Amino acid sequence: MIDQRTAPYAFLILRLALGLLFLAHGGLKIFVFTPAGTAQYFESLGLPPALAYLTMTLEMAGGIALIVGLYARLAALALLPILLGGIVSVHGAAGFFFTNPNGGWEFPALWIVGLAAVVLGGDGALALRPTFRERAGA
Template sequence: MDKPVVRDAALLLFRVVLGIIFVAHGWEKLFISGTTATTGQFSAWGVPQPTLSVWIAAVAELLGGAFLVVGLLTTFVAGALALLMLAAVYFVHLDAGFFVSTNGLEFPLLIIVSLMMIVVFGSGRASIDGVLTRG
């Protein structure tokens, strides 16, 4: 299984699925729930500067997810999204238990670990980063 083609295919699949998850969450904040409702939710959770935080989170998730899908600036974006998720853990998920059904730590921890895998292993050759760094 330690063949470059298999590794690159696995990284591509991993990156695309993770990116789609982030795009969906950013899209939901901006266009489905809307920024007003999401701001109220952030405010109830005690997130500082809830309006600004909603915009930062939504745009970071939407654009960061898209960058993960295509593999552009991948390690930087994955690191930034991991920091965003750590903030989400602190403000939203820390006191909610473990399981995702109670808005607990389960999902954000999985996302953070997944993002760290991308930071460590990179985007693979099947990415814009991979194309730009071939020499």
């Protein structure tokens, strides 16, 4: 049974946690590694350098959208390919545990589960713009 009184707050907590994580990782790419350095790293993986700029933009915009609840379900859906790409291109070969050299895939997989929960469960409490179904009370 789902407690309808508290479930929206559970999704709020999940949105905030995921949003902060995406802002932290996007900020790391922008302010520490620099956009040019991140693009160079993507290129070293055999990925188009332009994908690095798209990734940084989605991480920052998606993180903000999750935090404020602006189309949070769509933001979560848009962020899923970033994590799947991270598993396939970087973390998958390192094994399961994130403490392995080059980080394993357990942490990005957990993010995927969290994002999937937001996609399926809804925007949650205090969303700036909940989806139509949630506004209609469905």
